[in-house]
Amino acid sequence: MRYAHTVERVRAAEAALMARLPQGALMQRAAAGLAATCARALSDLRGSVYGSRVVVLAGSGDNGGDALYAGARLARRGAGVAAVLLTPEKAHRGGLAALRAAGGTVVHGRGEGEQRIERADLVLDGIVGIGGQGGLRPEAVPFAAAAQRARERGGALVVAVDLPSGVDADTGEVHGAAVRADVTVTFGTHKPGLLVDPGAEYAGVVRLVDIGLGPELGEGRPGGRAAVEALQHADLAALLPVPTAESDKYRRGVLGVAAGSARYPGAAVLAVAGALHGGAGAVRYAGSAAEEVVRRFPETLVTSGGPAQTGRVQAWVVGPGLGDGPEAHRALDEALADDVPVLVDADGLTLLAQRGPVALEGRRAPVLLTPHAGEATRLLAAVHRGEPAEEVAHARLRHAVRLAEAYGAVVLLKGSTTVVVPAPAESARVHSARYREWPSFPVAGGTPVRVNPTGTPWLATAGSGDVLSGITGSLLAAGLAPVDAASAAAYLHGLAARTAAAGRSGTVPVAGAEPQGAPVTALEVAAAVRAAWRSVRAAG
Numbered sequence: 001m002r003y004a005h006t007v008e009r010v011r012a013a014e015a016a017l018m019a020r021l022p023q024g025a026l027m028q029r030a031a032a033g034l035a036a037t038c039a040r041a042l043s044d045l046r047g048s049v050y051g052s053r054v055v056v057l058a059g060s061g062d063n064g065g066d067a068l069y070a071g072a073r074l075a076r077r078g079a080g081v082a083a084v085l086l087t088p089e090k091a092h093r094g095g096l097a098a099l100r101a102a103g104g105t106v107v108h109g110r111g112e113g114e115q116r117i118e119r120a121d122l123v124l125d126g127i128v129g130i131g132g133q134g135g136l137r138p139e140a141v142p143f144a145a146a147a148q149r150a151r152e153r154g155g156a157l158v159v160a161v162d163l164p165s166g167v168d169a170d171t172g173e174v175h176g177a178a179v180r181a182d183v184t185v186t187f188g189t190h191k192p193g194l195l196v197d198p199g200a201e202y203a204g205v206v207r208l209v210d211i212g213l214g215p216e217l218g219e220g221r222p223g224g225r226a227a228v229e230a231l232q233h234a235d236l237a238a239l240l241p242v243p244t245a246e247s248d249k250y251r252r253g254v255l256g257v258a259a260g261s262a263r264y265p266g267a268a269v270l271a272v273a274g275a276l277h278g279g280a281g282a283v284r285y286a287g288s289a290a291e292e293v294v295r296r297f298p299e300t301l302v303t304s305g306g307p308a309q310t311g312r313v314q315a316w317v318v319g320p321g322l323g324d325g326p327e328a329h330r331a332l333d334e335a336l337a338d339d340v341p342v343l344v345d346a347d348g349l350t351l352l353a354q355r356g357p358v359a360l361e362g363r364r365a366p367v368l369l370t371p372h373a374g375e376a377t378r379l380l381a382a383v384h385r386g387e388p389a390e391e392v393a394h395a396r397l398r399h400a401v402r403l404a405e406a407y408g409a410v411v412l413l414k415g416s417t418t419v420v421v422p423a424p425a426e427s428a429r430v431h432s433a434r435y436r437e438w439p440s441f442p443v444a445g446g447t448p449v450r451v452n453p454t455g456t457p458w459l460a461t462a463g464s465g466d467v468l469s470g471i472t473g474s475l476l477a478a479g480l481a482p483v484d485a486a487s488a489a490a491y492l493h494g495l496a497a498r499t500a501a502a503g504r505s506g507t508v509p510v511a512g513a514e515p516q517g518a519p520v521t522a523l524e525v526a527a528a529v530r531a532a533w534r535s536v537r538a539a540g
């Protein structure tokens with residue numbers, strides 16, 4: 001598992017650790033790790049550190065201190081290091097003295113600073129770290145723009161110190177200008193903003209430097225004190241159900257799928273495709289696309305009636321391609337009336353938004369909502385004001401938490417970074433009538449939010465969401481807890497798309513890297529789940 005902690009937690013852990021260490025020890029650990037990463041990158045880029053051109057952008061806090069000390073270490077190895085001080089009178093004194101003692105220089109004036117940046121091999125972004133508020137301040141913007149020009153020219157590598165300046169450490173939100181980095185060297189633990197878009201996109205490849213904060217952060221205990229966590233191959237291998245000698249199709253899980261309509265039969269086929277590849281022992285389909293489904297997948301048990309006419313299932317997927325007619329309403333009602341976990345997606349979410357959270361009241365078994373940003377907007381409009389979809393996508397952690405709170409449901413919010421939020425505890429369940437203030441992220445005392453590390457923009461293709469619903473439903477029917485089912489399905493789905501696009505299995509996701517290969521269709525993603533599953537088990 002990869003864990004990320006909020007600024008508040010990092011500060012508390014840092015304070016506890018610093019009390020036992022000599023002053024400045026943590027900063028030296030951070031600077032040593034940072035300089036080592038930069039030295040490796042410079043060696044790869046130009047063959048050696050000696051003679052390379054490095055510019056340090058240093059703000060007024062300890063983030064600037066880290067960058068200046070790292071600059072000093074690079075200068076001692078023969079790099080030409082120049083520092084641009086954003087507020088010279090407040091620059092980190094120890095770091096600046098170390099840089100000067102190692103032969104580094106200070107650049108004066110904006111023009112010279114920009115020129116140096118544009119000619120640099122490596123730019124260190126130490127403008128602001130976890131002490132930052134909002135986007136970059138105006139005085140920093142021209143230097144960030146110069147760094148971006150240097151990157152685009154293909155010359156310079158931009159390395160962010162702890163996190164890209166201007167990115168919100170706790171949420172990944174970006175308000176205004178921010179630095180775009182190729183590599184982010186982060187200290188002690190990941191910050192949520194490095195794992196969630198848009199922040200994750202600004203961060204590029206993230207390298208973690210261990211500075212000894214682990215025990216203070218509760219590492220080693222399940223979940224520790226993390227606000228966000230991301231599954232890795234080994235976690236997934238432990239979660240995926242594997243049949244035993246005693247298994248039969250019922251024990252492996254029977255999933256009900258209520259999807260598709262005369263107008264959208266394809267959604268039914270795609271949801272069933274995802275379900276069959278997701279490992280259910282059997283899939284029961286209920287709806288008016290029964291003929292199309294059985295023609296394409298003869299192994300499906302079908303009825304043209306609704307969920308109430310279907311035999312027993314261990315979980316329902318309801319919504320993809322249902323439309324909004326009376327049959328669609330009936331399918332949603334009947335699925336929600338069954339005392340098993342229910343995943344509501346697509347048109348099912350639009351119908352649910354018309355009714356609001358009250359439609360889920362009285363249910364005991366879990367509900368899992370899987371909206372994209374537009375559907376999330378509609379669901380939120382039922383309880384509060386509907387913010388535009390772009391705003392939901394831009395602040396995805398916050399909005400997914402709001403949705404989970406408002407509907408008392410597990411929420412998987414799809415998009416460039418898919419996030420999975422656990423349902424709030426019963427006591428914290430808030431409904432529209434009592435709604436006064438939105439909860440803020442992270443929910444105090446809450447379980448970590450899961451973020452999916454395998455997503456790829458190749459998934460932005462019609463019907464791929466239906467496939468995800470099917471995979472998730474299968475894992476729900478197999479008995480996985482909803483958060484596990486949702487996050488494991490998102491992981492497999494992303495990996496399957498990468499595998500299908502690249503034409504080879506086992507592709508391990510690399511953050512910040514350009515997508516490999518060629519376009520894929522939703523059905524091909526479903527078919528590639530098998531290869532993804534194999535690669536996960538091989539690694540586990």
Ligand SMILES: NC(=O)C1=CN([C@@H]2O[C@H](COP(=O)(O)OP(=O)(O)OC[C@H]3O[C@@H](n4cnc5c(N)ncnc54)[C@H](OP(=O)(O)O)[C@@H]3O)[C@@H](O)[C@H]2O)[C@@H](O)CC1
Pocket residue numbers: 010011014026027030059060061062063064066087127128129130131132133134135136137140161162163166187188211213
């Ligand atoms: N925690 C740990 O374990 C360790 C932490 N370490 C390091 O310390 C870093 C945190 O240092 P920090 O606390 O000094 O804050 P930091 O991020 O440098 O910001 C400082 C000042 O920036 C300003 N400013 C604010 N917003 C701004 C904006 N948008 N745009 C521009 N400027 C802005 C504002 O100053 P003001 O100008 O208002 O006085 C603010 O006070 C952390 O990220 C890591 O690198 C490691 O050394 C070792 C272990």
Ligand SMILES: Nc1ncnc2c1ncn2[C@@H]1O[C@H](COP(=O)(O)OP(=O)(O)O)[C@@H](O)[C@H]1O
Pocket residue numbers: 346372414415416417418455456457458459460461462463464465466467468493
């Ligand atoms: N830019 C992107 N990067 C990564 N994944 C994406 C991106 N855009 C969409 N996706 C994924 O593609 C799928 C699309 O689902 P959805 O919006 O429901 O489409 P549809 O209704 O056509 O099936 C989701 O799993 C979503 O997370």
Ligand SMILES: [K+]
Pocket residue numbers: 063125126127128129160161162163164165
């Ligand atoms: K920074």
